[in-house]
Amino acid sequence: MNCGRARMAGILILAALAAGCASEQSAFSGEGVESARTLMLTWILFAGGALILALVCGLTALALFGGSARRTLSSERLVVVGGIVFPAVVLTVLLFYGYALLGAGAATGAAADSPLRITVEGNRWWWRVTYHTPDGDFDTANELRIPVGEPVALELTSADVIHSFWVPAYAGKIDMIPGRTNTLTLEASRPGLRRGQCAEYCGGPHAFMSFYVEALDAEAFTDWLASERGDAVVGDHPGADAFRRAGCGACHAVRGTDASGRVGPDLTHVGSRHSLGAGLLANEKGDFRAWIERHQELKPENLMPEMATLDEADIDSLASYLAALK
Amino acid sequence: MQVRFRLTPLRLLGGVVLLFALTIIGALLVAWSGVYSIAASRGHPGWLNDFLELGMRRSVQTNSALSPPDHLDLDDPSLVQLGAAHFRAGCAPCHAAPGEPINPIFEGMLPTPPRLEDYVDTWEDEDLHWIVYHGLQYAGMPAWSGADREDEVWAVVAFLRRLPELDREGFRALAGRTDLAPSSPETFVKEGRNAAGLTACARCHDDAERDIASSLAPRLSGQSAAYLKLTLEDYRANRRQSGIMEPVAAELTDDQIDQLADYFAGLSPRPPLKGDASDASEMGRDIAENGIPDRGVGACMSCHGGMAEETYPVLAGQSQTYLQNQLRLFRDGVRAETPQAELMSAVAARLEDSEIDAVSAYFAATTPVVRNTPTADTGGEL
Numbered sequence: 001m002n003c004g005r006a007r008m009a010g011i012l013i014l015a016a017l018a019a020g021c022a023s024e025q026s027a028f029s030g031e032g033v034e035s036a037r038t039l040m041l042t043w044i045l046f047a048g049g050a051l052i053l054a055l056v057c058g059l060t061a062l063a064l065f066g067g068s069a070r071r072t073l074s075s076e077r078l079v080v081v082g083g084i085v086f087p088a089v090v091l092t093v094l095l096f097y098g099y100a101l102l103g104a105g106a107a108t109g110a111a112a113d114s115p116l117r118i119t120v121e122g123n124r125w126w127w128r129v130t131y132h133t134p135d136g137d138f139d140t141a142n143e144l145r146i147p148v149g150e151p152v153a154l155e156l157t158s159a160d161v162i163h164s165f166w167v168p169a170y171a172g173k174i175d176m177i178p179g180r181t182n183t184l185t186l187e188a189s190r191p192g193l194r195r196g197q198c199a200e201y202c203g204g205p206h207a208f209m210s211f212y213v214e215a216l217d218a219e220a221f222t223d224w225l226a227s228e229r230g231d232a233v234v235g236d237h238p239g240a241d242a243f244r245r246a247g248c249g250a251c252h253a254v255r256g257t258d259a260s261g262r263v264g265p266d267l268t269h270v271g272s273r274h275s276l277g278a279g280l281l282a283n284e285k286g287d288f289r290a291w292i293e294r295h296q297e298l299k300p301e302n303l304m305p306e307m308a309t310l311d312e313a314d315i316d317s318l319a320s321y322l323a324a325l326k
Numbered sequence: 327m328q329v330r331f332r333l334t335p336l337r338l339l340g341g342v343v344l345l346f347a348l349t350i351i352g353a354l355l356v357a358w359s360g361v362y363s364i365a366a367s368r369g370h371p372g373w374l375n376d377f378l379e380l381g382m383r384r385s386v387q388t389n390s391a392l393s394p395p396d397h398l399d400l401d402d403p404s405l406v407q408l409g410a411a412h413f414r415a416g417c418a419p420c421h422a423a424p425g426e427p428i429n430p431i432f433e434g435m436l437p438t439p440p441r442l443e444d445y446v447d448t449w450e451d452e453d454l455h456w457i458v459y460h461g462l463q464y465a466g467m468p469a470w471s472g473a474d475r476e477d478e479v480w481a482v483v484a485f486l487r488r489l490p491e492l493d494r495e496g497f498r499a500l501a502g503r504t505d506l507a508p509s510s511p512e513t514f515v516k517e518g519r520n521a522a523g524l525t526a527c528a529r530c531h532d533d534a535e536r537d538i539a540s541s542l543a544p545r546l547s548g549q550s551a552a553y554l555k556l557t558l559e560d561y562r563a564n565r566r567q568s569g570i571m572e573p574v575a576a577e578l579t580d581d582q583i584d585q586l587a588d589y590f591a592g593l594s595p596r597p598p599l600k601g602d603a604s605d606a607s608e609m610g611r612d613i614a615e616n617g618i619p620d621r622g623v624g625a626c627m628s629c630h631g632g633m634a635e636e637t638y639p640v641l642a643g644q645s646q647t648y649l650q651n652q653l654r655l656f657r658d659g660v661r662a663e664t665p666q667a668e669l670m671s672a673v674a675a676r677l678e679d680s681e682i683d684a685v686s687a688y689f690a691a692t693t694p695v696v697r698n699t700p701t702a703d704t705g706g707e708l
Binding site: 159244248251303308309 | 617619633672
C-alpha cells in the first residue's frame with residue numbers, strides 16, 4: 001500500500017516536471033532567439049556541473065580507498081592545479097562564453113531598424129500594450145502578437161509600481177520601472193501561443209497579472225495588425241447601448257464608438273483575445289459575465305468600481321457585446 | 327457587659343461594601359414599589375432641575391469637539407437659509423418659531439422644550455452641533471436622522487446663531503419662502519391652515535417660478551423622472567442619508583413620489599447660476615471631459631452628460647457649493663450605500679480637494695442640456 005502510494009507520488013512528480021517543461025510558460029522550451037541562447041547556456045552549466053561533481057566524487061573515493069594512489073593526491077602540485085588553476089580557468093571561460101552567448105553590450109540594431117515598436121505599460125494588475133506602426137498608434141491590452149523571425153523591440157514601463165515582464169518561452173525577464181523605459185528584444189523562432197507573467201510582486205492580485213504572446217507567420221501577423229488597428233466591427237448590437245448607458249466609456253475605449261476612456265484596458269477587439277482579466281479567465285461570454293459581476297472578488301482592489309447598477313438584462317447584453325468585439 | 331469594638335481596616339471595608347449593597351437594594355425597592363411619580367405634570371423640584379441641567383451642560387461641553395470645517399462660513403446666507411427651512415419643519419413644532427407660541431401639546435413635555443432664541447447664546451458652536459447631531463437622552467431631543475451627515479447639521483447651527491435677531495416676519499421670509507393666499511373659510515374648515523409644510527419642496531429647491539433658495543440644495547428642474555424617483559425612494563428607505571431629506575421623503579406615498587418626479591422632470595433646466603463655462607478653469611473642463619486617466623478617474627461626462635442611464639443625474643447648472651459638498655461625501659464614503667453611490671464613491675475617492683473644486687466650478691458654469699437619449703439618426707454623438 002505504502003509502496004503503491006510512493007510510486008503514485010513519484011509518477012505525479014515526474015508528470016508535473018514533464019508538464020512544466022512542455023507548458024506554455026516554460027523556460028525550457030527555448031522558442032525565442034534569446035531564450036534559446038539562455039537555454040543552451042543552462043544545459044552547458046548543468047552538464048559541466050555534473051562532470052565536475054562526478055570528478056570530485058571520484059577523487060573523494062580515491063582519497064578514502066585509493067591505497068598507494070592517495071599519496072599523489074596530497075602533492076602540492078595537484079592542489080595548485082586542481083584547486084586554483086582549474087576553477088579560475090573554467091569560471092573565466094564560462095563568464096566570457098556567457099557574455100558572448102547572451103550578446104551582452106551588443107546594440108539591438110536589428111530591432112531598432114524594425115518599423116514596428118511596441119510599448120508595454122505595467123498597471124496594477126494588467127498590461128497596456130501600444131503598437132506604434134508607420135500607419136499610426138493603437139492600444140490593446142494583456143496580449144501581444146509578434147511576427148515570427150523578426151526581432152521586436154519592447155519598450156517597457158510602468159504606470160504605478162515596479163512590475164517585471166517575463167515570457168519564459170521567448171526571453172529573460174526585465175523590470176518595468178515607473179518613469180523609466182527599459183528595452184527588451186523579443187524574437188520568436190516559430191509560431192505559437194505562449195504565456196507571460198508579472199515577475200515582481202506588485203500588490204495583492206500580482207499572481208493574476210499574466211498575459212499571452214502569440215507568434216504569427218508574417219502573413220498572419222500583417223492581417224492581424226490590419227484588423228486590430230481598425231475600429232470595432234460590431235454594428236447595432238443591443239449591448240452597445242447598455243455599454244453607453246452604464247458609462248463604461250468613461251474608463252474604456254471602444255474605437256469607432258463614443259467610448260474613449262483611457263483608465264482601463266482598451267476593449268476595441270477584446271472578444272478576439274486569448275484571455276480576460278490579464279490571463280485570469282477564458283474569453284467567452286460567460287467569462288465576461290463573471291468579470292462584470294464579480295471582478296472585485298476575482299481581482300480584489302482593481303480600479304474598476306462595483307457595477308451593481310446593472311440589471312440582469314444589461315449584464316447579459318453587455319457580456320454578449322464584449323464577447324462579440326472581435 | 328462591655329463590648330469593645332475595634333475599627334480595623336478590614337471591618338471598615340466590610341462596612342463600606344455593606345452600605346453600598348444596601349443603597350442598591352434600597353434604590354431597587356423604590357423603583358419596584360412604584361411610589362415615585364414620574365408624571366410630567368408634576369415637574370421637578372428646583373434642586374433636581376439644577377442638578378440635571380448641570381449634568382446635561384457639562385456632558386455636552388465635554389463631549390463636543392467638532393469645529394466647523396475650514397470651507398464653511400457660518401454667516402453664509404445659503405447655510406442660514408437651509409437651516410431655517412429645516413428648523414421650521416423639524417424643530418419649530420417643539421421649540422416654536424420666533425413670534426409664535428409653543429404649541430400647548432409640546433409645552434406639556436418635561437423638560438419643556440426651551441425657546442431657543444433665549445438659549446443659544448449660552449452654547450458654543452460645537453456644543454450646538456453636538457446637541458443637534460446626537461440629541462439628548464431623557465429630554466425628548468432626537469438625534470439627527472441622517473447617519474454620518476454631520477455636514478448638514480452646520481446649516482442648523484448657522485441658523486441658530488441668527489435666530490435671536492429674527493422676528494416672526496423675518497423668520498417666515500427666511501424659512502418659508504411661500505406667501506400663500508389665505509384660503510377661503512370653506513377650505514380652511516376642511517383642510518386646515520394653508521401653511522407650507524414639511525413636504526413643500528420649494529422651501530429649498532427650485533420650482534416653475536423660482537430658483538433654489540439655498541446653494542446647498544440641488545436644482546431639480548430638468549433631472550430625469552427616473553433619477554428623482556430613485557432619490558426620493560432611497561431617502562424614504564434610509565438608503566441615502568440626510569437629516570433634512572429623509573423626514574420629507576418619509577411623508578410621501580408612491581403616487582406622490584411619481585407626481586413630484588414627473589413635475590420636476592417636466593421643468594426646463596435653468597441657465598447657470600454664475601459665470602460661463604469658458605470662465606471655469608481648464609482643469610475642471612479637462613476632468614469633466616477626459617477624467618484623470620493616470621489616477622483611475624474616468625470622464626464625468628460619460629455618465630453625467632445626459633446620454634447615459636436615466637438614473638445618473640445631469641450635473642450642469644448645479645451650484646458649485648452643492649457639487650463640492652456631494653463630491654466630498656462620496657469621497658469620504660458617507661454617500662456610498664446605493665449601487666449608484668457605490669460606483670461614484672469609488673471614483674470620487676481618487677479626487678483631491680483642488681480637483682473637486684475645479685470640476686464643481688466647471689459644472690456650475692455649464693449650461694444644462696435637455697436630457698437626450700440618442701436615436702439611430704444622431705448615432706449617439708455627444
